Structure formats: C-alpha cells, structure tokens
Amino acid sequence: MESSNTWWIYALLSAFFAALTTIFAKIGLENIDANLATAVRTVVVALMAWGIVIAKGTIDQLTTISPRTLIFLAISGVATGLSWLFYFKALQLGKAAQVAPIDKSSVVMVILFSALFLQEPLTPKVILGALSIVIGTLILVL
Structure with missing residues (x-):
C-alpha cells in the first residue's frame, strides 16, 4: 500500500x-x-x-x-x-495560454460540487483559494 x-x-x-x-x-x-x-x-x-x-x-x-x-x-x-x-x-x-487556464478553472467547480455533493467543508481558506483562481484566470484571459 x-x-x-x-x-x-x-x-x-x-x-x-x-x-x-x-x-x-x-x-x-x-x-x-x-x-x-x-x-x-x-x-x-x-x-x-x-x-x-x-x-x-x-x-x-x-x-x-x-x-x-x-x-x-x-x-x-x-x-x-x-x-x-x-x-x-x-x-x-x-490560444493554449488562454484555453488552459479556463479549463483549469474547473478546480473552482470541483470545490463547489464537492461541497454540494460530498459535504466537504467550504472553509475561509478554500473560499479564498477559489476566488484567487477565478481572479487569476480572469487576469490571464482578459
């Protein structure tokens, strides 16, 4: 193991x-x-x-x-x-440098879905991290 x-x-x-x-x-x-x-x-x-x-x-x-x-x-x-x-x-x-960050923003969706369907906690740290991903993605693609 x-x-x-x-x-x-x-x-x-x-x-x-x-x-x-x-x-x-x-x-x-x-x-x-x-x-x-x-x-x-x-x-x-x-x-x-x-x-x-x-x-x-x-x-x-x-x-x-x-x-x-x-x-x-x-x-x-x-x-x-x-x-x-x-x-x-x-x-x-x-462009690969724009498509990939949007694709990887699926992390934010995983966080939301894991809270909804798996009852994983949405702690302040998790929320801040998810918001950071959203902001970073927007910076990269806009």
Whole structure:
C-alpha cells in the first residue's frame, strides 16, 4: 500500500503531464478535425490504461466492481469524453495560454460540487483559494 502522504507527488505529475498534453495537442491539432484528434487520443489513453492494468495483474478485479461503481465510472467517462471534445475544439480555435487556464478553472467547480455533493467543508481558506483562481484566470484571459 502506498503512503497516504504521497498524493501530492501524483498531483504534480498530473499537472506536468496535463501541461504537456496541451502543448502536444495544440501542435497535433493542425489540419485535423478536433473530434478526430480527440478520438485518436482516446484510443491511445485506453490502450495505455488497459496495458497498465494487465501489467499490474489487477484485471481480475474487474468482476468484483459493484453496479453502483460501474454506473459512476461510466458517467465519469461520459463527462471525461465531453470535456476532452470541448477542450480540443477550444484549443484548436484559441490560444493554449488562454484555453488552459479556463479549463483549469474547473478546480473552482470541483470545490463547489464537492461541497454540494460530498459535504466537504467550504472553509475561509478554500473560499479564498477559489476566488484567487477565478481572479487569476480572469487576469490571464482578459
């Protein structure tokens, strides 16, 4: 089992690769339909994810997933697909340095949704951080 205090390393790696995703996608979107580009990317992600599952030997857990978990993972997959489709279209039409901050403002939405649906607390620190993200996003895109 991994240490519970190493989550931030994975979060930083996620941010790093998300940044590379934007740069590589912007370059790759030249002369191609954004939906086709998203489909190609999705196949690569799916193959990579299944490859890791098979390599780690965790594919046997597939049969133990509850129906509720499957439903929420499926809904999350639909949301991911829509996010990627809209992101690639925005990236194709706009500047990466403007599209990415707006996309990352989803953090503010996560904070709001986590308070509404997961009963996570909206502390003054969380509210100040969310407002800072909104202000920073506005500064970057206006």
